[in-house]
Amino acid sequence: MTNTVACLDAQVAPAWHETVQALRPGLSYLALYLGFNGDIAAAGATAANVWIYESEGIGRLWLAPADEDAPGLFVSFPSLKDPATKGKHTAEVVALCDARVFGPWLHLPVGERPEEYVALKAWIEQRMVAQFRRHFPALAPMLEFHEPSTPVTQRHFVRSPDGAMYGLEMSARRLGSDALDIRTPVPAKLPFEAIAELETAPPRPTGSLSGRDLPVDQNTAAGCNAATAAHRRTRTNVSRHLAVSLSKTCCSFSCDLREPQVLRRCRWSKVTRVPCQDAST
16 A cells, blocks of 8 residues: 555545545564475374464564564464375464564665674574474474574565564554545546446546455455455445455454554445454454
8 A cells, every 4th residue: 555655646635645644554574484305294284274363462563583583483384284285395484473573674775785784694593493393393304404584584585564564553543544445536548438338427537446454454455455445446236245255254353463453344234343452453
């Protein structure tokens, strides 16, 4: 969303631009990509995703990766999710972190990585590998490859602001923002005459948004958002049923680890504020 807005003419709908650009990026993360040589399934690995917490503080971010182990890890074995997979197996280990730890290096030119950053990245890699080995001792002897990534890595390869995992912040402010609507005040750049013929209402020559930044986040929700955008354009019964079905599946309670309040938002209902008993849920 941030990258898209940055490519648009700031002189068109300036108030809308300012509102969207004021929204913070979502949570950042550190990742470790693993490669194995051996039958990891026989050693206990499964296709299920695994969440590991070192304490009851499941809402903690990794604030000091140079001084402590990750308070929580997400572990997944992608190669086991497809029964047809042949060859060596892989895994990914993810830990949510505060991007400010990498603030000094987030906006450096490509290829400019100071020794301090390289050393920190290597230290984090050692910590995450050791933490994985401790929780999966049967897999440790099979581990033959590991490669880390940081918020700096994510920003470089996918242009994710501050290395955010899922676009914009998942907060009451973001979910309550009217700027993140399917319809935008920015004029459309493509001819919609053919699509407009399918609409029951007069055509509106404005651009449409779809993706994981509206009205809810994450990958599954992106499908819901795309279907909603399609329905707003085509107004067909098929698109309506698809959008409604997906929205019922995807529009669920969400919560940012930094936001002690949950918002539930659907395009067919008003914004409902629900107090969250535990912000880490």
